[in-house]
Amino acid sequence: MTSGAILTLNAGSSSIKFSIYMAGDEPEERLRGEVEKIGGDNAELAIVRGDGGERRFQIGHVDHRAAMAAILAHSGHALDGETVAGVGHRIVHGGTDFTTPTRLDDATVERLAALEPLAPLHQPHNLAAVRAARSAFPSAVQIACFDTAFHRAHPWVNDTFALPREWYERGVRRYGFHGLSYEYVSGEVARIAPELRHGRVVIAHLGNGASMCAVRDGRSIASTMGFTALDGLPMGTRCGQLDPGVLLYMMDQEKMTPPEISKLLYHESGLKGLSGVSHDMRELEASGRPEAAEAIEYFVFRIRRELGALSATLGGLDALVFTGGIGEHSALVRRKVCENMEWLGIEIDDERNADHALDLAVGRTRVMVVPTDEERVIARAVNNELNAEPDR
Ligand SMILES: Nc1ncnc2c1ncn2[C@@H]1O[C@H](COP(=O)(O)OP(=O)(O)O)[C@@H](O)[C@H]1O
Numbered sequence: 001m002t003s004g005a006i007l008t009l010n011a012g013s014s015s016i017k018f019s020i021y022m023a024g025d026e027p028e029e030r031l032r033g034e035v036e037k038i039g040g041d042n043a044e045l046a047i048v049r050g051d052g053g054e055r056r057f058q059i060g061h062v063d064h065r066a067a068m069a070a071i072l073a074h075s076g077h078a079l080d081g082e083t084v085a086g087v088g089h090r091i092v093h094g095g096t097d098f099t100t101p102t103r104l105d106d107a108t109v110e111r112l113a114a115l116e117p118l119a120p121l122h123q124p125h126n127l128a129a130v131r132a133a134r135s136a137f138p139s140a141v142q143i144a145c146f147d148t149a150f151h152r153a154h155p156w157v158n159d160t161f162a163l164p165r166e167w168y169e170r171g172v173r174r175y176g177f178h179g180l181s182y183e184y185v186s187g188e189v190a191r192i193a194p195e196l197r198h199g200r201v202v203i204a205h206l207g208n209g210a211s212m213c214a215v216r217d218g219r220s221i222a223s224t225m226g227f228t229a230l231d232g233l234p235m236g237t238r239c240g241q242l243d244p245g246v247l248l249y250m251m252d253q254e255k256m257t258p259p260e261i262s263k264l265l266y267h268e269s270g271l272k273g274l275s276g277v278s279h280d281m282r283e284l285e286a287s288g289r290p291e292a293a294e295a296i297e298y299f300v301f302r303i304r305r306e307l308g309a310l311s312a313t314l315g316g317l318d319a320l321v322f323t324g325g326i327g328e329h330s331a332l333v334r335r336k337v338c339e340n341m342e343w344l345g346i347e348i349d350d351e352r353n354a355d356h357a358l359d360l361a362v363g364r365t366r367v368m369v370v371p372t373d374e375e376r377v378i379a380r381a382v383n384n385e386l387n388a389e390p391d392r
């Protein structure tokens with residue numbers, strides 16, 4: 001059996017999540033943490049140890065590189081002399097080629113860098129973390145785990161756009177994202193409720209990025225995100241589904257350049273753009289401004305619309321599962337999504353919902369809150385790779 005430590009890195013647009021596991025038959029978590037508000041004036045490093053103890057450090061203004069340095073410094077302490085045997089990375093875009101966890105070398109990093117324009121909020125940061133970790137831990141195995149991989153076997157009708165066929169061959173496809181989260185949550189649903197293993201399940205991953213996925217037999221059938229992580233639901237700062245005619249109008253009539261449009265769609269839209277208050281659901285819920293309430297209303301409206309559509313692709317619904325920062329913590333959003341949904345068998349208990357309980361349903365369709373754990377999926381992939389090479 002393998003020994004040594006596993007470090008996982010999950011770099012997002014404004015945060016880097018990380019964890020340390022010990023390798024073994026099943027990886028064992030030692031510590032997890034996050035640097036939040038990267039790019040702002042008061043970034044914070046939070047560390048949660050396996051025994052539940054939590055520490056927070058104000059680290060001022062940091063960019064991604066400085067945040068990584070802070071993480072590596074703190075990981076060094078926590079490792080307590082253990083060698084890092086493997087580092088696992090969440091890589092948001094794997095394109096058409098990467099469908100399973102993959103070892104990172106110079107050539108792979110270069111191929112993944114070519115996908116940066118398809119995930120500008122994530123991929124450059126993911127690869128910066130890879131470069132930093134390769135130089136900090138040169139003898140460790142570096143493994144890429146892809147957000148797109150869980151969806152790669154979804155049916156062709158969900159994989160394509162109705163463009164001339166050559167565009168599909170050129171890789172313009174609906175990839176889908178949040179796959180590490182869907183893999184973890186669907187596994188948990190099957191473990192907690194074995195009767196749902198072959199059931200019709202919709203998972204709503206509602207975080208700063210948000211998407212929904214129809215799952216059957218542990219596989220993705222359809223999801224709301226497409227070619228990039230802009231499609232589908234509105235998000236913290238991303239617009240979600242948009243008539244492509246809007247883009248043509250912006251270019252032709254408003255003479256906006258591609259970088260200007262990209263900034264608008266990725267950074268200034270979604271909950272932030274609609275409310276003018278914040279991208280953060282906590283702040284919207286606390287705000288008395290009517291625009292904040294309207295932004296929540298739009299978010300909920302789109303979730304309900306997609307729930308209907310995904311249930312239709314599944315031919316009905318046995319379970320709706322909430323996860324992600326909003327899905328796990330916002331009783332308000334869950335209540336609004338589930339209102340007047342008896343036609344889908346959805347009815348929830350208000351008290352259990354306020355308590356963020358695992359099982360909310362009083363109707364025929366299960367409604368569950370399952371905290372996601374992308375880090376564990378990454379740690380398992382690295383652990384498997386290490387166990388496949390026991391002499392390391
Ligand atoms: N207690 C809470 N109530 C409502 N929303 C919350 C709460 N905690 C976190 N959130 C929401 O969750 C988001 C972060 O979700 P998370 O899944 O961690 O995001 P990501 O991984 O995309 O950075 C925050 O931006 C905020 O909107």
Ligand SMILES: CC(=O)OP(=O)(O)O
Nearest residue numbers: 012177178208209229
């Ligand atoms: C793909 C994506 O949107 O990821 P995140 O939710 O971490 O921003």
Ligand SMILES: [Mg+2]
Nearest residue numbers: 012207208209
């Ligand atoms: Mg996330």
